[in-house]
Amino acid sequence: EVQLVESGGGLVQPGGSLKLSCVASEFTFSNYGMNWIRQAPGKGLEWVVYISSGSSYIYYAETVKGRFTISRDNANNALYLHMTSLRSEDTALYYCARHVDSGYFDYWGQGVMVTVSS
């Protein structure tokens, strides 16, 4: 069974930084694009960023462009999200999700909580 396990969340002050990780198993990680998707408390899901299988293509939501950086390590089946200049509005449950070519997300992790607060 495909597994995606996120880690690295926590409480951070506004303006601070945090790095999320997502470790994949039970599929050939290097064959798939990956995404980060988040859900703020009381809000809907918001797509954050996509990275292609070989890291050649990366697309960010306007709300995080210039502040967040996605990367991946195919040798270790890992996906990362480096978040800087964090704002209160970045407070959310962050999911990593596997990308299907047609633009859907067929497997998701359980999510990791990021809270930006002083």
Place this chain on the structure above:
Amino acid sequence: DIQMTQSPASLSASLGETVSIECLASEDISNDLAWYQRKSGKSPQLLMYAASRLEDGVPSRFSGSGSVTRYSLKISGMQPEDEADYFCQQSYKYPPTFGGGTKLELK
């Protein structure tokens, strides 16, 4: 960005009842629509894609329909395990966008 308006925000259904959830896109998304189910404390699960194609392993009581801007998810015979949050998502244009979600409860 394409806006996805999902309704209702919450819904309560009896065992065996047929339930319908709708998503309205702000422009034509040409059937590039997915539905997800998220049970309490669990990861979201892809139920349906291309508006009406059932993902492997999803019970046949789930069905999807629609075209252009209006899409719906139907559950034909509510079961206890269907109690969950449901989300629609368009993949027609970047960025992918989601509906606000529907909380479905068993009455």
